[in-house]
Amino acid sequence: MEHLNALLASGQYHDVLAIIKGFRNGAVYGAKVRFPHALVMTFLFRTGSFEDKARFILKATFQHSRNLAFFVTIYKTLMALQRNIMGKEHNWDAFVAGVIGGYIVFGKNNNVNNQIVLYLFSRILIGLAKLAVKSNVVAEPKHTFSVFAALVWGIVMWLFRHNRDTLQNSLQASMQYLYNDSENFDTFRNFLWHNK
Known part of the structure; x- marks a missing residue:
């Protein structure tokens, strides 16, 4: 040893x-x-x-x-x-x-690689934006994260509403549950307890 x-x-x-x-x-x-x-x-x-x-x-x-x-x-x-x-x-x-x-x-x-690559993609976009500011290519915008969050949510909601098939299956399923399935109810039971 x-x-x-x-x-x-x-x-x-x-x-x-x-x-x-x-x-x-x-x-x-x-x-x-x-x-x-x-x-x-x-x-x-x-x-x-x-x-x-x-x-x-x-x-x-x-x-x-x-x-x-x-x-x-x-x-x-x-x-x-x-x-x-x-x-x-x-x-x-x-x-x-x-x-x-x-x-x-x-x-x-495949599912595992897809998740890893998408995770990294989102991180590198933020990293590249910070690099542009750090290198004085662009000035740091005011309310950077607020603007970024607004654009991300605006784009994903537009894609889901009008071009749903372009989104990853798991994201489509989540958004279906949140936004479309919440439109369907006709009894107290399927309003509060069961989704459909």
């Missing part, structure tokens, strides 16, 4: 060991994030037997965990290769490694 600790502390093989630890961290983080989400969403909204639900939860957790582990591994490997080939890290190295890893790992359109 002391020999292993000395090797780890020495910095020798740092890139290789960082890739291995990145794989481990990707797997752990993916499981930590997906398991509770899949558990709650499955038992709230999915039909089927307990075994079917448990199988779905484990499959989604495994997929999220595996995908993050492999993405981190590919990304860190490509970053190390670029750094070793070029002698130092360059500005676009992270972009190149991210594009290649994203295509390989998250390029297949």
Whole structure:
């Protein structure tokens, strides 16, 4: 054990060991994030037997965990290769490694990948807007978040009302429940207790 600790502390093989630890961290983080989400969403909204639900939860957790582990591994490997080939890290190295890893790992359109990519997309749009302000490309608008929230809600409501098929299925289902199903009632029972 002391020999292993000395090797780890020495910095020798740092890139290789960082890739291995990145794989481990990707797997752990993916499981930590997906398991509770899949558990709650499955038992709230999915039909089927307990075994079917448990199988779905484990499959989604495994997929999220595996995908993050492999993405981190590919990304860190490509970053190390670029750094070793070029002698130092360059500005676009992270972009190149991210594009290649994203295509390989998250390029297949399925529920887990779709959720992860949409999550990241919303975060990068905000990040790019902040970068434009930080770089003095645009002045920071007053009431930034209020304007952003208003535009997001205006666009999603317009899309739902007039081009519903362009929205993700789970968003369509949520909006159907909130806005359209609330239009249907003819007794006290289906007004207050049951949706339809």
